[in-house]
Amino acid sequence: MQNIWDTRYAQEEYIYGKQANTFLKEQISLHSPGKALFPAEGEGRNAVFAATRGWEVNAFDSSFEAKNKAEKLALEKSVQINYNTIDWENVQYENNCFDLIVLIYAHTQNRQQNHQKLIKFLKPGGIILLEGFTKEQLQYNTGGPKRIELLFSKREIQSDFAQLSEMKIREEIIFLAEGELHKGNASVIRMIGKK
Numbered sequence: 001m002q003n004i005w006d007t008r009y010a011q012e013e014y015i016y017g018k019q020a021n022t023f024l025k026e027q028i029s030l031h032s033p034g035k036a037l038f039p040a041e042g043e044g045r046n047a048v049f050a051a052t053r054g055w056e057v058n059a060f061d062s063s064f065e066a067k068n069k070a071e072k073l074a075l076e077k078s079v080q081i082n083y084n085t086i087d088w089e090n091v092q093y094e095n096n097c098f099d100l101i102v103l104i105y106a107h108t109q110n111r112q113q114n115h116q117k118l119i120k121f122l123k124p125g126g127i128i129l130l131e132g133f134t135k136e137q138l139q140y141n142t143g144g145p146k147r148i149e150l151l152f153s154k155r156e157i158q159s160d161f162a163q164l165s166e167m168k169i170r171e172e173i174i175f176l177a178e179g180e181l182h183k184g185n186a187s188v189i190r191m192i193g194k195k
Helices: 002-009 022-028 045-052 064-076 111-121 135-139 154-160
Strands: 035-038 056-061 082-085 098-104 122-133 166-178 182-194
Touching: 002 064, 022 045, 022 098, 022 122, 035 045, 045 056, 045 064, 045 098, 056 064, 064 082, 098 111, 111 122, 111 154, 135 182, 154 166, 154 182
Parallel strands: 035 056, 035 098, 056 082, 098 122
Antiparallel strands: 122 182, 166 182
């Protein structure tokens, strides 16, 4: 999988664009800056945006090319991010250490295990933001995995994050304009959860 993403991110163009995800931009403005984690962050557009808003940003991805582009974008925006090249299975942070965890189109093989691992890293009172494609996204050709088991359902997300004290989830059709690979109407799920 890493080689696939390295190949995809190796091109000069930012394939999902340089602008942050709309849902993230709306939500992050509601919270005072603290320490944030961006798993499966890719080319860094969301992590860099958070850093420009005063957040202390940590991010990780399995792709070396992704890290290079994220660090280049951070330099362009005159901010710092702490970006690690590591996979989900090996990533480790201290328990209760992040005020915010942001999952934007972070579709993984071991979804439930990975989601529950993240909850340990979140401080009590901390927030998790998630936007991802629903299983209905297979009807569209506007981005996301082509395997249904990698896509999300409301029931799966509720189960994965059942340990959270508060959770708001909604499914909706939105118009995506995030580079060449996320373009057009898409079926997404958005979650705001509090530990």
